[in-house]
Amino acid sequence: MTRAAPAALAVCGSSPPRSRRAGMAVPAAPTRAGFTFAGWWSAATGGSQLTTTTALSTSTSHARWQAPEHPVTFDSVGGSAVAAIAVEEGSTFVLPTPPTKLNHTFAGWFTAVSGGTEWTSSTPVTAAMTLYARWTLNTYTVSFATGTGASAVPSQTIAHGGTAAVPSVAPTRTGHTFGGWVTTAGGSTVWDATAAVTSDITVYARWTVNTYTVTFDTGAGGSFEPSQTIDHGQAAAVPAGRSVTIFGEVSPATAIGTIELFQDGVSIGSGPAGDGKYQINTFALAGGTYVYTAVFTPGEARFLASTSTPLALVVNGLAPRVPAPAADTQGLFDEIEANGWPVHPLAGGVDSVLGKNVSWSNPLDSFVDVYVYSTAQWLGTYAIVGGRVDPSYWNFMPVLSPGPHHLVFVGQTTGDVSVYEFSVTAPPGAVVTGSPVVDGLPVTGSNPSPWASLGLLLLVLGLGMLVRRRRLLARG
Structure with a gap:
C-alpha cells in the first residue's frame, strides 16, 4: 500500500508549550483523540525533535x-x-489515472x-473506503448515404x-x-442489419x-418506328410533331381506379x-424537356389516392437533313484528312457489322443522317437509341457496284462524322472488262491513242486513290 503525502502535523494539540532546562x-x-503523538519538537513546524540528549538550553518544546491514515482501494x-x-x-x-476496459x-x-455518489479530488477522506469504476458501453454511429439528389435518412447511434x-x-x-442498402458506394454487397455494430459504419x-418505354404515334398511314427504352432524363429520339405513349404501373395490380396524366x-x-398498368398518349412534342406526373384516383374506398414520382422526358426534335460532308x-x-475523322475498316464485309451494330458515343445527338458513297446518296435520318443507330437505314441501301464504298454517319446536333469503309465483291462468274466507258463521247477504232492515254490516266488516278485510302485507314 502506498502512502499519500501527510498533512502538516498538529502542533501542541492539547498540551501548551512547555519551558525546559538543559538536561x-x-x-x-x-x-489527543484520533491522533498519534509524534514527539516533542523545538519548533511548531520544522525544527528538531527533542530527546534526553538535547544540549542544555532553555527552550519551549x-x-x-x-493524523490517522485510511486505506483507499479502487475496484x-x-x-x-x-x-x-x-x-x-x-x-x-488526486484521483488516479483512469483504468481502461475494452469497448467501454x-x-x-x-x-x-451502481448508484452511489461520484468521488472528486476535492472530497476529504474520513474513513477507509473502496471506490468503484463506472463504465459506459461505447456507442457508434451508423450513417446512411443516399447520394446526390436523394432524400436524407437519419443516422443511428448504436x-x-x-x-x-x-x-x-x-x-x-x-x-x-x-434497391436497398449496400456496404460500399456503387457496390453490390447487401448490408446485413443483423450484424453486431463494433465501429462507426456508413451504408449506401x-x-x-x-x-421508360417510348412508342411513337405516327398517325394514319405513318411509317413504322420501333419503340425506345430510355433512362430517366435521357434524350429520346422523338421526331417533331409526334406524340409519345407513356406506359406506367400501378401497385397493387388489383387497384381499381383512374389514372390522369399531367x-x-x-x-x-x-x-x-x-391489371396494374396504364398507358396514355401525350400531345405532339417538339424539342425540349417535359415533366409528366400520373395521379391515381381510386374507384373503391379500400384504395388510396396517390401521385407518381415525376418523369422527366428530354426530347430532341428531328432537324432538317444535315448535308453530306462531300x-x-x-x-x-x-x-x-482535313478533319481527322475516324475511318473504320470492315474486314468482314459490310454485312458483318453495318445494319446491326453501329454505335454512336455522343449523347447530345438523337438523330444521324446516313450517306453511302462513291457518290453521296442519302439513306435517310435515323434515331440513336441506347447509343446505337437505328439499323433500318439498311433497308434503303442501293445496289452498289463491286469495289470500295463508304458509309458516312453525321450527327444532327453535333455534326460529328463517323466513316465506315467496306468493299462489295463481284458476283461469281462476272466478267470485268478493262475498257473504259465515257458517256457522251463516240468511240471509234480509227485513232486509239487518245483512249489509251485516258485509260492510263484513269489507272494512275485509281492507284492514287487506293494508296490514299490505305493511308487513311492506317491512321483511323
Whole structure:
C-alpha cells in the first residue's frame, strides 16, 4: 500500500508549550483523540525533535501530532488494475489515472458499484473506503448515404455489440428506384442489419435508373418506328410533331381506379388502370424537356389516392437533313484528312457489322443522317437509341457496284462524322472488262491513242486513290 503525502502535523494539540532546562527529562507523551503523538519538537513546524540528549538550553518544546491514515482501494469493475493508497484523515487526494476496459468508456469513480455518489479530488477522506469504476458501453454511429439528389435518412447511434435497424422509410430519388442498402458506394454487397455494430459504419443506398418505354404515334398511314427504352432524363429520339405513349404501373395490380396524366402540370388525358398498368398518349412534342406526373384516383374506398414520382422526358426534335460532308469519294477523302475523322475498316464485309451494330458515343445527338458513297446518296435520318443507330437505314441501301464504298454517319446536333469503309465483291462468274466507258463521247477504232492515254490516266488516278485510302485507314 502506498502512502499519500501527510498533512502538516498538529502542533501542541492539547498540551501548551512547555519551558525546559538543559538536561531535563523529556515530558511524558500527551494524548489527543484520533491522533498519534509524534514527539516533542523545538519548533511548531520544522525544527528538531527533542530527546534526553538535547544540549542544555532553555527552550519551549512543541508537541507534534500525526493524523490517522485510511486505506483507499479502487475496484475497476473489469477494467485494468489500479493500486490502493493511504490518505490521512481529512485530507484529499488526486484521483488516479483512469483504468481502461475494452469497448467501454470510463465515466468516473463512485462510492458504489451502481448508484452511489461520484468521488472528486476535492472530497476529504474520513474513513477507509473502496471506490468503484463506472463504465459506459461505447456507442457508434451508423450513417446512411443516399447520394446526390436523394432524400436524407437519419443516422443511428448504436451501443457496442448492438444492431442497427433498417430505416422504416426508404429514401427517394427522382427518376430512380431504391434497391436497398449496400456496404460500399456503387457496390453490390447487401448490408446485413443483423450484424453486431463494433465501429462507426456508413451504408449506401443502391439505385437503379428508371427506364421508360417510348412508342411513337405516327398517325394514319405513318411509317413504322420501333419503340425506345430510355433512362430517366435521357434524350429520346422523338421526331417533331409526334406524340409519345407513356406506359406506367400501378401497385397493387388489383387497384381499381383512374389514372390522369399531367404534362408540365396540365392534364393531357386520363384512362382506367387495368391489371396494374396504364398507358396514355401525350400531345405532339417538339424539342425540349417535359415533366409528366400520373395521379391515381381510386374507384373503391379500400384504395388510396396517390401521385407518381415525376418523369422527366428530354426530347430532341428531328432537324432538317444535315448535308453530306462531300459530293464524292475524292472530296470525302479530303474532308477526312482535313478533319481527322475516324475511318473504320470492315474486314468482314459490310454485312458483318453495318445494319446491326453501329454505335454512336455522343449523347447530345438523337438523330444521324446516313450517306453511302462513291457518290453521296442519302439513306435517310435515323434515331440513336441506347447509343446505337437505328439499323433500318439498311433497308434503303442501293445496289452498289463491286469495289470500295463508304458509309458516312453525321450527327444532327453535333455534326460529328463517323466513316465506315467496306468493299462489295463481284458476283461469281462476272466478267470485268478493262475498257473504259465515257458517256457522251463516240468511240471509234480509227485513232486509239487518245483512249489509251485516258485509260492510263484513269489507272494512275485509281492507284492514287487506293494508296490514299490505305493511308487513311492506317491512321483511323
